[in-house]
Amino acid sequence: MFRSYIAMGLLALGVFTHAQYSGLSVFATGESKPVPGQRSAVHK
Amino acid sequence: MARTASCPSCGAQVAFRAAGSVLAVCEFCRSTLLRKGADLENLGKMAELAEDTSLVRLGTEGRYQGVHFAVIGRIQLRYGQGIWNEWHLLYDSQRTGWFGEGYGRNFVTSLKAVKEPIPAYSELKVGGTVKLDGKSFTVAGLETAKCVAGEGELPFQVGAGYDVQTADLYGGAYFATIDYSETPPFVFIGEQVDPVSLKLTHTRDPATVAVAAEAIQCTGCGAPLTVHPAAAIETIACGSCGSVLDAADKSYKVIQKIQKTPLDPKPLVQLGSTGRLHGADHEVIGFMVRKIEVEGMAFRWSEYLLFNPVEGFRWLTEYNGHWNFVKATKHPPARSTSWTSHPLASYLGHAFKHFQSATAEVDYVQGEFYWRVQVGDTAQVADYINPPLMVSAESTDKELVWSISEYTEPETVAQAFKLKTLPPRRGVFANQPAPVVHGRYWAAFALLSLAAFVIHLVFFFGGGQKVYDKQFVVQPRSEQTLQTEVFDVRGRASNLLVRSDTDLSNGWAFFNISLVEADKGTVYRLGREVSYYYGSDWSEGSRSDEAIFSRVPAGRYYLSVDAEVHPERVNALYNRLQVVRDVPAWSNLWILVGFLFVIPLIVFFRKSAFETARWAESDHAPEPAEDDDDC
Numbered sequence: 001m002f003r004s005y006i007a008m009g010l011l012a013l014g015v016f017t018h019a020q021y022s023g024l025s026v027f028a029t030g031e032s033k034p035v036p037g038q039r040s041a042v043h044k
Numbered sequence: 045m046a047r048t049a050s051c052p053s054c055g056a057q058v059a060f061r062a063a064g065s066v067l068a069v070c071e072f073c074r075s076t077l078l079r080k081g082a083d084l085e086n087l088g089k090m091a092e093l094a095e096d097t098s099l100v101r102l103g104t105e106g107r108y109q110g111v112h113f114a115v116i117g118r119i120q121l122r123y124g125q126g127i128w129n130e131w132h133l134l135y136d137s138q139r140t141g142w143f144g145e146g147y148g149r150n151f152v153t154s155l156k157a158v159k160e161p162i163p164a165y166s167e168l169k170v171g172g173t174v175k176l177d178g179k180s181f182t183v184a185g186l187e188t189a190k191c192v193a194g195e196g197e198l199p200f201q202v203g204a205g206y207d208v209q210t211a212d213l214y215g216g217a218y219f220a221t222i223d224y225s226e227t228p229p230f231v232f233i234g235e236q237v238d239p240v241s242l243k244l245t246h247t248r249d250p251a252t253v254a255v256a257a258e259a260i261q262c263t264g265c266g267a268p269l270t271v272h273p274a275a276a277i278e279t280i281a282c283g284s285c286g287s288v289l290d291a292a293d294k295s296y297k298v299i300q301k302i303q304k305t306p307l308d309p310k311p312l313v314q315l316g317s318t319g320r321l322h323g324a325d326h327e328v329i330g331f332m333v334r335k336i337e338v339e340g341m342a343f344r345w346s347e348y349l350l351f352n353p354v355e356g357f358r359w360l361t362e363y364n365g366h367w368n369f370v371k372a373t374k375h376p377p378a379r380s381t382s383w384t385s386h387p388l389a390s391y392l393g394h395a396f397k398h399f400q401s402a403t404a405e406v407d408y409v410q411g412e413f414y415w416r417v418q419v420g421d422t423a424q425v426a427d428y429i430n431p432p433l434m435v436s437a438e439s440t441d442k443e444l445v446w447s448i449s450e451y452t453e454p455e456t457v458a459q460a461f462k463l464k465t466l467p468p469r470r471g472v473f474a475n476q477p478a479p480v481v482h483g484r485y486w487a488a489f490a491l492l493s494l495a496a497f498v499i500h501l502v503f504f505f506g507g508g509q510k511v512y513d514k515q516f517v518v519q520p521r522s523e524q525t526l527q528t529e530v531f532d533v534r535g536r537a538s539n540l541l542v543r544s545d546t547d548l549s550n551g552w553a554f555f556n557i558s559l560v561e562a563d564k565g566t567v568y569r570l571g572r573e574v575s576y577y578y579g580s581d582w583s584e585g586s587r588s589d590e591a592i593f594s595r596v597p598a599g600r601y602y603l604s605v606d607a608e609v610h611p612e613r614v615n616a617l618y619n620r621l622q623v624v625r626d627v628p629a630w631s632n633l634w635i636l637v638g639f640l641f642v643i644p645l646i647v648f649f650r651k652s653a654f655e656t657a658r659w660a661e662s663d664h665a666p667e668p669a670e671d672d673d674d675c
Contacts, residue, residue: 005485005488017499019632020499020500020629022537023539023540023594023629024632025594026635
């Protein structure tokens, strides 16, 4: 069981590292929605 | 330089190598010769030595504390516990000493002239303290020994039947014996030793040492019995008729008669069977049941006496399916108390916690024993545990003996003695090791959490680039759309943190924030309400807000913010917008740590439940909570 815990812990550490690298967060609040063609009025 | 003389009985040459030797036994005719100046007086024939399994003999050599010695004499004594040999040693320095051996214990001592007054034998009590040679000793045994015989050179006169009152004492690593056969008494001080450390040579061949069992008949019923003469057996209990026989003088007279019933306990490991434990073959020669009474209930356990001609005596104990392998300690543990006032015993650098004290009574005996045992014999027993080990003190008014037990899995016992089945274990035994070692789970949790923290800090200090920072003004009582300049977001796809810092005061503001990718038109949306209320001694909410956009790829972006302020506000609202790139989420770290914490916590509760069950059987069981009676 101890070995399983170590393996599980290392796996979780890997997932955590990937999440931090990718900027993922459980509490991220923004949603992406592609709206084609929208531009800033400034940059038209 | 050895002095020699001719034996007046047979004419053989008798040597006196030690200057202090006054008596010698002729090795040819066994005449006891007392040296009187240049002459030898013949005191008669020395009695025959009792057969034993000692590998030491006259002429054995060894080294103690770096000094070579030779064995030049022996006194064989019989105590209540059996036969004991005291070998007379002559060191190369011409100093003499003694090597005592019996029932698995060995000591090297030498005669000491002590300054302290020696207490009278009648004043000594087991467990009492005596000061000798500047050290404090505890009385461990009081015995009246009888000399069986002698051989070789001895520094005093001995003969068969010669009685001597002795006191054995322990003082830390030191051992002492006070011999009251002379006035003033002799004091011998030394230490317990492992015979291997003496590097003995010219010993008896182990193969020739007689260990074969002899068959005799029970004098009570005629049933066949087995006795091991070389084990210096004192008592044999017949399993057929319940007679306890005196084996000391070979008359085997009946000294006790036990009432036999069909309910008599049966040994799980048969007498006469041999099993290999701890690297040596042990024969089961005795079986005993002892009991203690706690709150009117009797708790019985079995003890199996094991014999190995080289290792000596060991024990296997069994209670409710739990087994222990037991042997005598090298020296008595030191007793103390912990800072929580829990009694402790220290042995070989380890602390053992007191578990239970009780009066143990012999309830049943069968087979051979190396001391005069009878049903009804009692001893005060105190157990101290450090699983899987346990040290136990057994004391009577004559002696205090310490033993160390090691918990042994039933499968190991079954395999050693080739048993098909053994009773299953019930409950938790005193020194049973816990099924899980929770310390290493906490260590693993700490290391993994530390690694996660380090990884988080690497991302924390490696990221957090501010890509936009500007203050906006939102006019009251109007809905406005604010639009930022385009800003660059570089690097890998990561998150963007949008922070709003306002000057809200007892009000709210709502922001619809759109993050627009300037070239492709991709939009990331979020709506955030910020509110802050306060009084003289309270506050609620916050003037600031943070929101995260995940997995935003590199590119050129701008923010479009639709702002609405609560209608009661009359002043303009200041809002500082900051956009920070690549901010590692602390929430991810806490989620990981919480996840890793679950298993060690479960293991901890399992261990706690196990320890609660263990200590429930002890003298230190927690008091049960009182139930409230519902009327």
